[in-house]
Structure formats: structure tokens, C-alpha cells
Amino acid sequence: MHAITRSGWIEVISGSMFSGKTEELLRRLRRSEIAGQSVAVYKPAVDDRYGETTIGTHNGRQWDATVVDNEGDGPLDILDDDPYPEVVAIDEANFFSDALVEVCNALADNGTRVIVSGTDQTFRGEPFEPLPELMATAEYVDKLQAICSQCGEPASRNQRLIEGEPAHVDDPTILVGAEESYEARCRDCHVLRTGERSEADRAYLTDD
Ligand SMILES: Nc1ncnc2c1ncn2[C@@H]1O[C@H](COP(=O)(O)OP(=O)(O)O)[C@@H](O)[C@H]1O
Numbered sequence: 001m002h003a004i005t006r007s008g009w010i011e012v013i014s015g016s017m018f019s020g021k022t023e024e025l026l027r028r029l030r031r032s033e034i035a036g037q038s039v040a041v042y043k044p045a046v047d048d049r050y051g052e053t054t055i056g057t058h059n060g061r062q063w064d065a066t067v068v069d070n071e072g073d074g075p076l077d078i079l080d081d082d083p084y085p086e087v088v089a090i091d092e093a094n095f096f097s098d099a100l101v102e103v104c105n106a107l108a109d110n111g112t113r114v115i116v117s118g119t120d121q122t123f124r125g126e127p128f129e130p131l132p133e134l135m136a137t138a139e140y141v142d143k144l145q146a147i148c149s150q151c152g153e154p155a156s157r158n159q160r161l162i163e164g165e166p167a168h169v170d171d172p173t174i175l176v177g178a179e180e181s182y183e184a185r186c187r188d189c190h191v192l193r194t195g196e197r198s199e200a201d202r203a204y205l206t207d208d
Pocket residue numbers: 016017018019020021022023024056057058059146147148149184
């Protein structure tokens with residue numbers, strides 16, 4: 001492969017939850033630091049699982065990050081750095097508004113290496129914006145798989161579980177969480193509940 005050297009570029013790391021996206025992001029960041037490059041790391045305000053100012057993996061690795069408002073024009077704050085760092089990393093991109101696409105392109109157009117990580121499917125198995133648009137815009141895309149919690153095959157899907165039961169198809173898209181609410185599953189083992197909602201659904205739903 002002929003590596004890009006005359007401009008910036010966008011790298012997307014995507015795939016299911018638990019597939020190692022954040023581990024891979026941190027691996028690339030460690031190598032950038034070893035190379036002596038300036039690095040800035042951002043995470044969305046909505047995801048507070050690993051503390052306010054760190055990004056973290058499901059197996060405990062962490063890196064300091066700046067928290068940005070993920071809604072509306074909030075992601076444009078990432079463009080406040082002057083000059084732009086050589087490397088900008090953004091984790092949990094699935095929580096950001098579409099403004100993130102504009103931000104990543106502005107950085108790459110100005111010579112920055114942009115590394116974006118986020119899951120590309122909702123719990124319904126549908127495209128999770130802005131990942132699909134970022135994947136189409138990027139120079140490099142890696143789509144990782146986890147291990148299916150049911151059958152051990154490669155997992156591409158995010159199974160949401162509410163009190164141990166598959167989530168209802170009409171549930172809200174955003175629910176911050178990890179092992180307590182999600183499993184990695186393959187296409188065959190991924191289940192969505194339809195039909196009448198239960199008491200548990202009604203207690204859990206907040207925004208419909
Ligand atoms: N079903 C699974 N398949 C693969 N890894 C898993 C699974 N469940 C937990 N893990 C752990 O999660 C780690 C990946 O964590 P992380 O990089 O945070 O994933 P992601 O950012 O894709 O959600 C793996 O190295 C492994 O230790």
C-alpha cells in the first residue's frame with residue numbers, strides 16, 4: 001500500500017461493541033506518541049462510563065481525553081486548536097451529531113491524521129450515523145468483529161438486553177452502557193422484540 005504523505009487523512013475503526021475498537025485506537029495513539037507527534041483525544045459528553053475525561057476499553061485501558069458536546073454544533077469545538085495537532089482521535093463517534101463529519105474533513109484537509117472510532121450499527125442492526133457517512137468519507141476503514149456471546153462465531157451486531165430480555169424494536173436508540181445492557185452477537189443470534197410492550201419496557205422508556 002502507498003501511504004498518504006502530502007495531506008491529512010481519515011481513519012475509521014468500526015464494528016460491534018466489544019470488538020476492540022478502543023484498544024485499536026489506543027494502540028495507534030501509543031505509536032503516535034512514540035513518534036513524537038502532537039496528539040489530541042476527544043470523547044462525547046454523553047458517555048461518562050470511564051470518568052469525565054478518559055476514554056477506556058472494556059478491559060480497563062485508559063487515555064486522557066477532552067470532553068466535547070456531542071449534540072448540534074458542539075463537535076465544531078474540536079476545531080478550536082491552533083495550530084491543529086498532527087493527530088486527532090475521536091472515540092464513541094456514534095454519539096456525535098452529523099457535524100462530526102464536517103469536523104473530520106476540515107482537520108484532514110488541513111494536514112491532520114484523524115482517527116475515529118465508533119460502532120456502526122444500532123441495537124436494531126441499522127446504520128448508526130454518523131459512522132456510515134464517516135466510513136464513506138474516510139481514506140482507511142477497519143471493521144472489527146467481537147466474539148458472539150451465544151455461539152462463538154464472529155459478532156457484527158449489538159444485542160441490547162433490558163433486564164435480560166431482548167430490547168423492543170421501538171426502544172430509543174441512545175442508551176449508554178456496556179455488559180449490563182449489551183452483548184456482541186452474530187447475525188443469526190441477534191434478536192429484536194416486537195409487538196406489545198411489557199411493564200419493564202414502560203418503566204425503562206424515557207423519551208417516547
Ligand atoms: N464478546 C466479546 N468479544 C471480544 N472481546 C470481548 C467480548 N466481551 C468482552 N471483551 C473484551 O473487550 C475487549 C475490547 O474492548 P474495547 O476495545 O473497549 O471494545 P470496543 O471499543 O469495540 O467496544 C477485548 O479485548 C476483550 O477483553
